[in-house]
Amino acid sequence: xxxxxxxxxxxxxxxxxxxATIGFSLTRRVEGFLNIAHAELLGVGxxxxxWFNASRGWHIIAAAAIAVVITALVGLGIARxxxxxxxxxxxxxxxxxxVGVAFVIGGVIDALIGTGIRTLDIGLATxxxxxxxxxxxxxxxVVALAALVSVSLALFLxxxxxxxxxxxxxxxxxxxxxxxxxxxxxxxxxxxxxxGLAGLAGVMLAVIATLTTDLPFAQILVILAVAILAGLGSxxxxxxxxxxxxxxxxxxxxxxxxxxxxxxxxxxxxxVLLFRPEGLAGTRAA
Amino acid sequence: xxHTRIRWLHILAAILALAMIAAACGDDDDEETSSTAxxxxxxxxxxxxxxxxxxxxxxxxxxSDAGTADAEPLEAGEVTVGVLVPLTGELGEFGExxxxxxxxxxxxxxxxxxxxxxxxxxxIADTGGDxxxxxxxxxxxxxxxxxxxxxxxxxxxxxxxxxxxKREEVVIMSPYAGTITLNExxxxxxxxxxxSDLGDGAASGLWLSSRGYESVAFMIQNEESTISPxxxxxxxxxxxxIEITDFVVYNPGQPSYQAELTTVLANEPDAIFLAGGxxxxxxxxxxxxxxxxxxxxxxxxxxxxxxxxxxxxxxxxNDKAFVEFADADPSLPEFISFEERYEAAxxxxxxxxxxxxxxxxxALEASGQCDGAGINSVIREVADSGxxxxxxxxxxxxxxxxxxxxxxxxxxxxxxxxxxxxxGAYTIQQAQNGEWVNVxxxxxxxxxx
Numbered sequence: 190x191x192x193x194x195x196x197x198x199x200x201x202x203x204x205x206x207x208x209a210t211i212g213f214s215l216t217r218r219v220e221g222f223l224n225i226a227h228a229e230l231l232g233v234g235x236x237x238x239x240w241f242n243a244s245r246g247w248h249i250i251a252a253a254a255i256a257v258v259i260t261a262l263v264g265l266g267i268a269r270x271x272x273x274x275x276x277x278x279x280x281x282x283x284x285x286x287x288v289g290v291a292f293v294i295g296g297v298i299d300a301l302i303g304t305g306i307r308t309l310d311i312g313l314a315t316x317x318x319x320x321x322x323x324x325x326x327x328x329x330x331v332v333a334l335a336a337l338v339s340v341s342l343a344l345f346l347x348x349x350x351x352x353x354x355x356x357x358x359x360x361x362x363x364x365x366x367x368x369x370x371x372x373x374x375x376x377x378x379x380x381x382x383x384x385g386l387a388g389l390a391g392v393m394l395a396v397i398a399t400l401t402t403d404l405p406f407a408q409i410l411v412i413l414a415v416a417i418l419a420g421l422g423s424x425x426x427x428x429x430x431x432x433x434x435x436x437x438x439x440x441x442x443x444x445x446x447x448x449x450x451x452x453x454x455x456x457x458x459x460x461v462l463l464f465r466p467e468g469l470a471g472t473r474a475a
Numbered sequence: 476x477x478h479t480r481i482r483w484l485h486i487l488a489a490i491l492a493l494a495m496i497a498a499a500c501g502d503d504d505d506e507e508t509s510s511t512a513x514x515x516x517x518x519x520x521x522x523x524x525x526x527x528x529x530x531x532x533x534x535x536x537x538x539s540d541a542g543t544a545d546a547e548p549l550e551a552g553e554v555t556v557g558v559l560v561p562l563t564g565e566l567g568e569f570g571e572x573x574x575x576x577x578x579x580x581x582x583x584x585x586x587x588x589x590x591x592x593x594x595x596x597x598x599i600a601d602t603g604g605d606x607x608x609x610x611x612x613x614x615x616x617x618x619x620x621x622x623x624x625x626x627x628x629x630x631x632x633x634x635x636x637x638x639x640x641k642r643e644e645v646v647i648m649s650p651y652a653g654t655i656t657l658n659e660x661x662x663x664x665x666x667x668x669x670x671s672d673l674g675d676g677a678a679s680g681l682w683l684s685s686r687g688y689e690s691v692a693f694m695i696q697n698e699e700s701t702i703s704p705x706x707x708x709x710x711x712x713x714x715x716x717i718e719i720t721d722f723v724v725y726n727p728g729q730p731s732y733q734a735e736l737t738t739v740l741a742n743e744p745d746a747i748f749l750a751g752g753x754x755x756x757x758x759x760x761x762x763x764x765x766x767x768x769x770x771x772x773x774x775x776x777x778x779x780x781x782x783x784x785x786x787x788x789x790x791x792x793n794d795k796a797f798v799e800f801a802d803a804d805p806s807l808p809e810f811i812s813f814e815e816r817y818e819a820a821x822x823x824x825x826x827x828x829x830x831x832x833x834x835x836x837x838a839l840e841a842s843g844q845c846d847g848a849g850i851n852s853v854i855r856e857v858a859d860s861g862x863x864x865x866x867x868x869x870x871x872x873x874x875x876x877x878x879x880x881x882x883x884x885x886x887x888x889x890x891x892x893x894x895x896x897x898x899g900a901y902t903i904q905q906a907q908n909g910e911w912v913n914v915x916x917x918x919x920x921x922x923x924x
Contacts, residue, residue, distance in 0.1 A: 191738065194741075195734060198734050198737060199734070201731070202733075202734070205730055205731075299564075299603075303563075303567070304562070304564060304566075304567025304570075304571075305567065305568055305753070305782055306753045306754055306757055306782065306786050307786075308757065308785075308786045312788075313761060313764065313765050313788060313791065314761070314765040316765050316767065323766055325762075325765055325766075328731075328733070393730075394730055397730050397758075398729075398730040398754075398758055399754045399756075399757040399758045399761075399786060400754075401564070401753070401754045402563070403564060403728065403754075404728060404730075407727075407728030407729075408730070438734070442734045442735065442737070442738075446724060447725045447734060448697045448724045448725060448726055450726060451726065
């Protein structure tokens with residue numbers, strides 16, 4: 190039973206990782222670089238939620254909705270103002286620039302939010318124990334949102350014109366442009382989507398965690414682990430990768446000390462990369 | 476007391492390396508490159524007016540943030556002291572308390588006419604709790620501002636500054652750096668007006684052993700400053716015949732600590748000893764209570780702030796939670812006098828901070844040298860030999876009369892051991908009706924053996 194409890198906790202952790210990583214992976218596939226600032230966009234979403242909910246007294250749903258929109262717009266603004274002008278310099282320069290962007294966002298959040306801890310005005314989680322396995326309503330919300338986002342994103346990418354354009358850009362941007370796809374507007378849609386997803390992950394971070402200005406950036410390592418494990422494959426490999434790492438980290442506590450959870454995450458990544466150097470996806474796919 | 480962001484900044488290179496691997500693996504067209512980025516920390520430097528009238532030394536007189544202020548040039552008849560504290564990040568509230576108490580002490584010293592080296596001029600900088608930023612700012616304070624002492628670093632910053640302090644012969648002192656690393660490194664140019672973390676462990680162990688628990692679980696943040704005292708507490712609790720159901724060392728910065736709590740809650744301890752920061756601590760408390768934990772808690776100093784009641788929900792911890800921290804002896808006349816003069820005397824580490832700057836000023840006065848080497852040469856004597864004094868003015872007058880002095884601090888009698896550390900007293904407070912209330916005090920003599 191204890192093992193099953195770890196397994197359920199791991200699935201919840203995996204679902205949070207899916208939310209935190211799916212936008213990051215989308216940017217990576219379409220824009221072609223690792224946007225390290227994605228972790229700080231979680232912070233934008235989290236602290237916007239906190240500000241509207243705890244500071245302005247808004248209902249959590251309204252606060253969450255506006256926080257997602259704000260984060261999407263901030264992400265788009267950063268892309269247009271900073272990443273677009275240097276895009277021609279290649280993914281390595283974009284990657285390093287994104288580190289700088291992360292520090293700028295972090296500094297601005299520091300300046301605006303100040304010191305100490307922040308929590309939402311949403312009350313204590315309610316625990317349920319079906320079949321003797323403990324789970325809270327907030328954990329169930331994380332799982333439900335991860336499932337909803339995954340299904341919605343899959344439908345969007347497969348059934349809508351913009352989604353298909355994003356997939357085409359991910360596979361071959363030059364060919365996509367030559368076939369009449371508006372590369373610029375598709376790129377903007379990608380940034381809005383990926384940043385909005387970061388905002389949603391930030392909302393969940395605010396719901397389940399105690400916020401400090403350092404907390405969002407602290408998620409970057411495990412986001413990278415999930416993204417690297419997933420490789421450049423489809424959306425489904427990100428889902429699988431998030432669940433694998435989440436379950437591996439939490440179930441490992443059954444046998445080894447909890448302090449080694451990050452090590453377990455990267456051990457999984459290293460082992461997989463040894464056998465599949467391009468990640469779970471194997472080859473690049475849309 | 477350490478800061479979690481440091482961990483992530485220091486492994487930035489690892490992130491980039493992983494990113495490069497990923498870029499290389501995932502995109503054949505990507506251009507390979509290697510590069511490093513320097514973390515761009517926001518730092519603040521300010522000249523604080525040497526007056527006790529300034530209520531907020533970390534803010535300029537025009538209300539602007541200290542981050543935009545520049546140090547005023549050194550004038551004749553002034554001696555510079557650096558105030559190196561975290562004004563941002565999780566420990567920012569403590570940094571502000573320390574900076575304010577130092578400024579109060581400086582105000583008293585300057586109001587009394589200053590030292591024979593001149594009035595005290597302070598230069599404030601924000602470390603954010605980051606050691607690298609601390610070294611940079613301390614170097615600037617010494618080389619550009621001519622600081623003779625640097626006051627206020629947290630544990631990680633303090634340890635990082637040891638070599639610099641000895642090389643530049645500048646005294647560094649902290650009112651809250653309890654790290655046991657300084658038990659080995661301190662003592663020469665490196666001092667602290669707070670006891671070692673090991674003392675916190677002994678006090679925590681003593682409290683846990685006295686409560687009649689049959690079993691206790693330890694949840695310890697993965698920092699040297701929390702693990703070492705927890706080991707001391709574990710020994711004490713084990714010796715008392717109490718079962719330790721779990722000794723979980725967890726990493727901070729996680730959205731949730733459910734995995735860490737799983738076995739702890741399954742073993743149903745009577746109490747949980749939680750040695751962690753505010754971020755991890757609040758999440759852990761809420762998750763444990765939501766999962767049905769109904770036992771008692773003992774927290775460490777980071778959670779000894781009123782904000783915890785808002786963050787956790789006072790009803791969840793009222794009567795069940797206790798907190799242990801190094802504290803001044805409230806019965807001492809020196810503390811009572813300090814409390815009458817300084818309204819924020821009860822803030823954590825405020826008396827220790829006041830003592831720190833007063834000691835530095837008295838050492839300047841006693842040595843006759845207006846530099847760090849002078850302070851270092853006499854600071855032990857000033858703290859523990861001769862006529863008892865409790866303010867700068869009293870000490871200066873006694874020195875002028877040719878007497879040796881024994882500075883009795885607001886935080887307690889200050890006697891530095893070989894490592895430049897004082898022995899400490901500890902308070903246990905209980906959560907009652909949404910505030911922390913004193914329920915036990917362990918004077919320094921409790922731990923003499």
